[in-house]
Amino acid sequence: MQGRLFILGLGPGDPELMTLKAARILREARHVAFFAKAGRMGHARGIVADLLSPTAEELRFEYPFTTEVALEHPSYAARMGEFYARCAATLATRMDAGQNIALLCEGDAFLYGSAMYLFDRLRDEYTVEIIPGVAGMSGCWSRAQTPIAHGDDVLSVLPGTLDAASLLARLQRCDAAVIMKIGRNLPKIRAVLEQAGLLSRAVYVERGSMEGERIMPLAALADASAPYFAMVLVPGRQHNR
Ligand SMILES: C[S@@+](CC[C@H](N)C(=O)[O-])C[C@H]1O[C@@H](n2cnc3c(N)ncnc32)[C@H](O)[C@@H]1O
Structure with a gap:
């Protein structure tokens, strides 16, 4: 059976500001994905540091830029597009193999969140559940x-x-x-x-x-x-x- 994607809004930073639903899905998650800048833990990953099952597999999606690149820079959209396509393909392969995946997002995922770009690419072929979070x-x-x-x-x-x-x-x-x-x-x-x-x-x-x-x-x-x-x-x- 095809796996599902849970996009978890984790709130502004204090783990206690996470919803009960996000916390439950997180506790049950065996595969967890998150975005991070090179050399950083990843903000969303940091929020769940004390809640994640030690046996959960972690899929780290590292942004291609190490410093902030201007949005209007010609290579920005193309390189970010390729990056998001690679991340979506990784999740698709996992879901085809029957895995459920929790994608961690700080704040609310649909407010300036990177998860939206994976959602856009996966929503037609996979079951995606979005768990709202307290916005930053x-x-x-x-x-x-x-x-x-x-x-x-x-x-x-x-x-x-x-x-x-x-x-x-x-x-x-x-x-x-x-x-x-x-x-x-x-x-x-x-x-x-x-x-x-x-x-x-x-x-x-x-x-x-x-x-x-x-x-x-x-x-x-x-x-x-x-x-x-x-x-x-x-x-x-x-x-x-
Ligand atoms: C890519 S947006 C993600 C927003 C997030 N999805 C949300 O619901 O707030 C990142 C921006 O959110 C803001 N932000 C989010 N949480 C914050 C917090 N706890 N403290 C300060 N700024 C925060 C900052 O302005 C930061 O540059």
């Missing part, structure tokens, strides 16, 4: 004690990789925002928030709910760049009720 942004605004959207506030979720003009235009049209993928985009994001008059409201969250968590007003952050696992929250209009 939800973990971050909870840890930062920052209610994000009230009443008829419009919340925008923006990748910090957007160019400055696009970021500014988007920020000017919303009441509340979450800016993800900070990294080396930090100076640009800070400058745009200042231009939009939002810097004083912006909260910086690094590694929310994980070891090494840092939370502070963005205006107070002296660093010139941020790690990949950082986001900026701009809470909405704080309506009184």
Whole structure:
């Protein structure tokens, strides 16, 4: 019988923020796949470090780039496409052999998650079950004690990789925002928030709910760049009720 793929959203980092369903599937999993950067454990793999069965087989999908490559770089899409096709083929071979596989994803898998590219390639021929996770942004605004959207506030979720003009235009049209993928985009994001008059409201969250968590007003952050696992929250209009 053909095996199935379980795409597990594991939440923002604290293992206790995982759903009961994800935890059960994980405990039962005999084959576990995850993405990782070269030389790193893999963020999702780190979340489950204490939960994984010691006898589970681990399939590590290592990204082809060791440093961040700009999305618009001509080779980026092609090389990532080949990488995702190879990962999907590996999972397909395993499922053809009857194996069930748990694919680990941090946060929610369908929010800027790599698992979506495998889902797109496998969904027509295989049974795939998606287990939703607490999104990273939800973990971050909870840890930062920052209610994000009230009443008829419009919340925008923006990748910090957007160019400055696009970021500014988007920020000017919303009441509340979450800016993800900070990294080396930090100076640009800070400058745009200042231009939009939002810097004083912006909260910086690094590694929310994980070891090494840092939370502070963005205006107070002296660093010139941020790690990949950082986001900026701009809470909405704080309506009184
Ligand atoms: C490729 S996206 C994956 C998002 C993930 N699927 C989710 O549901 O949050 C990675 C980005 O998510 C954000 N992120 C996710 N979890 C985070 C956390 N616990 N603390 C800070 N940022 C986080 C960061 O902005 C990071 O650059």
